[in-house]
Amino acid sequence: MKGPLLLLGGIALFGLLDANSKLLSGAYPVGQVVAMRYLVLLPAFFALRGLYPGFGGTFRTARPWLHALRAAAMMLSAGSFFLGFRHLALAEGYLVFFTSPFLILAMAALTLGERVPAAAWAWCLVGFGGVLLAVAPKLGGGGSLAGYGWLMLGTLAFSVTQTVNRQLKGEAGLAMLVVGPALLGLVLFGPLAIRDWVAPPPLDLAMLMLNGLIAGSASVLTALAYRHADAARLGPLGYAAMPVSGLLDLAFWGRLPDLPTLLGASVIIFACVMSERVRQRAAAAQGISGGKRCAPSAPSGSGTTSRTALSGRSP
Template sequence: MRGPLLMLLALALFAVLDANSKVLSGGYHVSQVLAFRYAVLLALLGAARLAVPRAGGGLASHRPGAQLLRSAFMVGSGAGFFLSLRSLPLAEGYLVYFTAPFMLLALFRVLLKEAVPAAAWGWCGVGFVGVLIALWPGLSAGSSWAAYGWGLFGSFCHAMVLVMNRSLRDEPGMARLIFWSAAPALPLLAPWAAAEWVTPSWGDAVALCANGVLAGGATVGLAAAFRHASAGRLAPLEFTALVFAVIADVTVWGVWPAAPVWVGAAVVTFAGVMAQRR
């Protein structure tokens, strides 16, 4: 159960990250938020390695091209979800995000030649039905198509990050993962962030730094999960993010879900549990 448990932990951290990013999206440009995120990740890694030499393992990679590709998809995923959730409610944005498990299974089958059991497709379908039950009554007819487009782009990039995690499982180590995720992206984002810079308050500065901590924890959790389990086992668990989105809506914005949301969440949870039993 190590892989599924790591996956659930990563999804919980991503939900908190998305809620935090949605709060920040009202006052800050995506480039500044992402630049802060990667700067914090590198600072934490540097501090850890100063305190404990070689903490987290080595930094060198035998596959730098693949590491750079994963970094690019991570930036795309972060930017896509940030721009999508800026205009959509968190739960509605997650409806678009839940196309990722289907993309993930297809990409694993095509790119990595991994067998995907029919049961995995079936329980992904059940989970998606649960999402529709939960969110259909609240879908706003006037939502921006651009926001949905950014959500689909972020979902595809997210699925590609998971594919790269699986293909790079022969290069373990927290330090290598964080370094190759953040170091290539920060120099590209920094000039853009400087051009769009808004000086944050102390509270917002803490929230911006927290984005880096949350993103780092979620990234490490995802990479570790796909070293221990296959896509067929983990992909259906993506739908449990709906539960975390509901918790965020209640605790951050005080929005209590309607009855269909609870029904849908129950279906999603059931699908995830049955996928694990299979």
């Protein structure tokens, strides 16, 4: 149970990160909030590296341009999710985010040449239908439309990150995956933070700094989870983000998900599960027809799963 418990802890922390950012979004600009996250995360990483020499592994890489693309996508995702949650409840935002498996499926087919069964594409359409089911009744207000737009952009950027993660699966260590995006975050959002700086009272300053610690802790917990269990076991637990977001909406804003949100979430989650089952069956059939067993899921502690966990969002 160690792997599932670690993953659930990471998901809960990612939910807290989004809730904390939403609480700050009404008074502070995006540049200040995101820059403060990395301003805290970088010293925390190097403090751990000082306490545990070699923590995070090497900074050398054979694919610097892929790391640059990953870092840029992470920055777009971080800013977009912050701006999106300014307009929407957490549960509604996660509804859009849950379309990421379908986007990753399409990107893997286009950029990595992976074969996708026709039935999996059909379930993708069903999943996006679930989004429309939940979103359509709420598109009357401009704020909602802007929120959904930002979250769709953030989800697209997150999906790019995940696709790049799969291309970086052969590299060891976490240092480049943490420090590279953090440095880019300071370069991009630091000037915006200086330009638009709002002097925070002590409590708000603590909340701004807490964002960096929560983000780093959530990523580490999620990475550790995959060292104790494989992706097949942990993957479905990612949907725990939906009840977590609902509970946070209730706790901080006294808001419960409405019926369209619940119905849309049910359709999306069901479509994701069915799409993955279709892919697994197709892979199994291909392995049998080729006279060999299918390749197993990434082993515990592998680079593939660790990089997925450190993408900056919940699985």
